[in-house]
Amino acid sequence: xxxxxxxxxxxxxVLNPSSQIPLQDLQNQQHQQIQNSPFDPSSSSNDxxxxxxxxxxxxxxxxxxxxxxDLNPPTSLNIPINNSSAKPREDxxxxxxxxxxxxxxxxxxxxxAAKLRQHQISGGPSPAVAAAxxxxxxxxxxxxxxxxxxxQNDVVDGSSFKSPTRGDGSVQALYNNGFGAGSMHGTGQASxxxxxxxxxxxxxxxxxxxxSTPGAGAGMAMNQPQASGSxxxxxxxxxxxxxxxxxxxxxxxxxxxxLRRERIAERMKALQELxxxxxxxxxxxxxxxxxxxxxxxxxxxxxLSMSRLxxxxxxxxxxxxxxxxxxxxxxxxxxxxxxxxxxxxxxxxNSNSTQTPSSNDTLTVxxxxxxxxxxxxxxxxxxxxxxxxxxxxxxxxxxxxxxxxSHSRNPVLNSNHHSLLHSNGEGPSSPSMSVLTVQSATxxxxxxxxxxxxxxxxxxx
Amino acid sequence: xxxxxxxxxxxxIRFARRFLISLSRMRRASTLGPPSDEEIRTRTRRIxxxxxSSMAFAVGSSRAxxxxxxxxxxxxxxxxxxxxxxxxxxxxxxxxKRHKVSREMSKTDMLRRLVPGGAGMxxxxxxxxxxxxxxxxATQVKVMQSIADHxxx
Numbered sequence: 001x002x003x004x005x006x007x008x009x010x011x012x013x014v015l016n017p018s019s020q021i022p023l024q025d026l027q028n029q030q031h032q033q034i035q036n037s038p039f040d041p042s043s044s045s046n047d048x049x050x051x052x053x054x055x056x057x058x059x060x061x062x063x064x065x066x067x068x069x070d071l072n073p074p075t076s077l078n079i080p081i082n083n084s085s086a087k088p089r090e091d092x093x094x095x096x097x098x099x100x101x102x103x104x105x106x107x108x109x110x111x112x113a114a115k116l117r118q119h120q121i122s123g124g125p126s127p128a129v130a131a132a133x134x135x136x137x138x139x140x141x142x143x144x145x146x147x148x149x150x151x152q153n154d155v156v157d158g159s160s161f162k163s164p165t166r167g168d169g170s171v172q173a174l175y176n177n178g179f180g181a182g183s184m185h186g187t188g189q190a191s192x193x194x195x196x197x198x199x200x201x202x203x204x205x206x207x208x209x210x211x212s213t214p215g216a217g218a219g220m221a222m223n224q225p226q227a228s229g230s231x232x233x234x235x236x237x238x239x240x241x242x243x244x245x246x247x248x249x250x251x252x253x254x255x256x257x258x259l260r261r262e263r264i265a266e267r268m269k270a271l272q273e274l275x276x277x278x279x280x281x282x283x284x285x286x287x288x289x290x291x292x293x294x295x296x297x298x299x300x301x302x303x304l305s306m307s308r309l310x311x312x313x314x315x316x317x318x319x320x321x322x323x324x325x326x327x328x329x330x331x332x333x334x335x336x337x338x339x340x341x342x343x344x345x346x347x348x349x350n351s352n353s354t355q356t357p358s359s360n361d362t363l364t365v366x367x368x369x370x371x372x373x374x375x376x377x378x379x380x381x382x383x384x385x386x387x388x389x390x391x392x393x394x395x396x397x398x399x400x401x402x403x404x405x406s407h408s409r410n411p412v413l414n415s416n417h418h419s420l421l422h423s424n425g426e427g428p429s430s431p432s433m434s435v436l437t438v439q440s441a442t443x444x445x446x447x448x449x450x451x452x453x454x455x456x457x458x459x460x461x
Numbered sequence: 462x463x464x465x466x467x468x469x470x471x472x473x474i475r476f477a478r479r480f481l482i483s484l485s486r487m488r489r490a491s492t493l494g495p496p497s498d499e500e501i502r503t504r505t506r507r508i509x510x511x512x513x514s515s516m517a518f519a520v521g522s523s524r525a526x527x528x529x530x531x532x533x534x535x536x537x538x539x540x541x542x543x544x545x546x547x548x549x550x551x552x553x554x555x556x557x558k559r560h561k562v563s564r565e566m567s568k569t570d571m572l573r574r575l576v577p578g579g580a581g582m583x584x585x586x587x588x589x590x591x592x593x594x595x596x597x598x599a600t601q602v603k604v605m606q607s608i609a610d611h612x613x614x
Contacts, residue, residue, distance in 0.1 A: 260585065268589035274595050287568040290591060294575045297598035304605040305508035378613055 305377050365391075472519050472597075476606050479515035510534060515603050526590045527597075529578025542601070 268286060272278040275293045280286045373384055473481050487507060508576050517530040570586060573579035 020563050034584060146554055205602060264588065267585065271592050271595075282566065287572065290595075291571050291575060293597060294572070294591065294598070297595065298575070298600060300602045301511055301512055301598065302505075302606070304602060304609065305512060306505050307609050378609065383613075430591065 470487055473600050473604060475519035476516050476601065477608070479518055480512055480604070481608070483511040483515060484508070510537070512601060512605060520593075520597060524590065524593055525579045525582065525586065526576055526594045533577060 268283060271290055272280075272286060275286075275289050278286065278289055280289060369384065487504070492589045505578050513530060517527040517534070520527040522531075569584060569587065572591060576587065576591050578613075579590060582590065
């Protein structure tokens with residue numbers, strides 16, 4: 001039929017269409033009065049309760065309205081709550097009162113009683129009861145508003161309802177009082193009598209409505225925390241920044257663990273981008289790559305610092321040095337060596353002319369010259385060497401080559417700390433020979449890096 | 462969390478400037494003529510230390526590894542005499558270490574050794590420091606290489 005909320009709104013609208021403020025003030029007043037009233041919900045029976053509420057009402061008209069209710073004890077009001085719609089009609093209409101007022105009275109008082117009940121119930125925190133009370137309340141409202149104004153129902157033919165006998169005016173007034181915005185049109189046409197009657201029950205109905213709203217509010221407030229409490233208390237923790245997903249623990253420890261793991265995963269991802277060849281999915285292999293790359297970079301710095309000096313001291317073999325922990329510093333400075341990889345860039349044509357095994361003098365001369373050049377400037381030295389088709393190599397390597405291969409042509413000249421191996425372009429081009437190159441003037445940086453990387457990878461045991 | 466391990470050009474410039482200044486200082490102080498083995502070694506080491514320190518100073522104290530590196534270098538400079546003895550001792554240690562099974566050390570321990578100041582950090586911070594340290598090392602290498610290239614031409 002008519003939805004409850006609309007009826008409520010209609011009632012408010014009808015009763016107080018122009019000024020909402022006094023309604024609200026009244027609401028507040030009533031609300032405070034209700035709350036401040038020293039009634040003890042646990043002890044009071046329905047009668048006391050109702051009497052208290054009624055006595056707290058300021059309006060004198062209530063006293064008038066109240067009188068018929070003395071005839072009908074408030075318990076009887078409670079009865080209609082549980083009974084069918086037909087029954088309450090009997091209690092609604094006190095014969096002595098004018099129908100309109102009585103009807104209004106019934107309307108508001110039923111609502112009032114319902115709200116009082118609700119308050120009483122809400123004093124004890126039981127969600128089921130509160131919910132039930134709320135349901136009952138709504139039911140009562142429905143019934144009250146319905147009973148309040150529908151003349152066209154079978155209510156009309158209810159014997160208790162003497163209003164329809166009153167005549168159209170009263171029915172109209174009732175209708176207007178009971179119902180919605182649509183009935184506003186009717187109020188304008190309503191007779192003065194009905195309007196006067198409006199005034200009397202106005203406060204009462206306002207109060208009733210006021211009671212209803214706090215009651216409803218209390219009921220709603222009651223239900224909501226309980227509902228939220230039943231969902232597990234997850235929203236009740238404002239401390240948590242991360243809301244736990246379904247099926248996951250809301251335990252702060254596990255959340256901290258999860259955050260930590262996520263952070264670590266983030267960092268690993270960032271590192272993956274930095275490290276070349278960092279497409280490993282496994283964390284352990286990723287860590288291996290990272291470690292190798294850091295070692296490699298440190299080695300590169302070491303070699304570059306060597307190049308600044310230009311001195312290639314063959315104290316220890318490069319391979320052996322790299323297989324160790326790679327700790328620089330202690331005597332390892334002179335180990336790193338420069339040699340051009342693969343000899344591919346060496347001009348082979350020149351080499352033959354310069355390779356005169358008989359003239360050691362030329363070699364020594366070249367050597368000295370290169371040594372001198374190295375003192376000043378690595379680049380020029382390298383260029384000189386390359387012009388000659390020579391390359392630098394660690395002594396151990398040179399010895400290894402000379403022993404393994406049959407290069408009898410150019411023994412390793414080990415006069416100084418410099419070691420020059422004259423390779424005629426037939427120089428060993430095996431990848432194991434590709435060692436560090438620092439001067440990448442001809443090689444190009446990328447190539448140099450690649451060769452360094454190769455060395456780094458080769459040296460692994 | 463957006464962690465961009467990009468080194469500003471400002472850092473790079475600072476590093477290059479510091480490095481060049483210290484290199485020129487070293488060059489002025491170096492002995493002329495063919496250096497001996499020891500000299501070369503010391504010079505190499507010094508240059509290496511200079512490059513690391515200039516990088517650390519360029520980065521500043523915003524990173525844990527740079528702070529640790531600066532402290533290490535300062536301590537090194539203070540105890541130079543002791544350091545010489547330490548070199549010999551560390552040689553022995555190195556020999557001994559080879560016999561040790563290196564697999565006992567977990568990967569994180571190895572990483573901690575590599576990254577300066579990594580001993581006192583958790584995994585999370587260690588990874589972050591590693592990333593920044595890696596980028597700094599890469600720029601260091603690039604700058605040094607470009608310097609070498611420039612002077613070789």
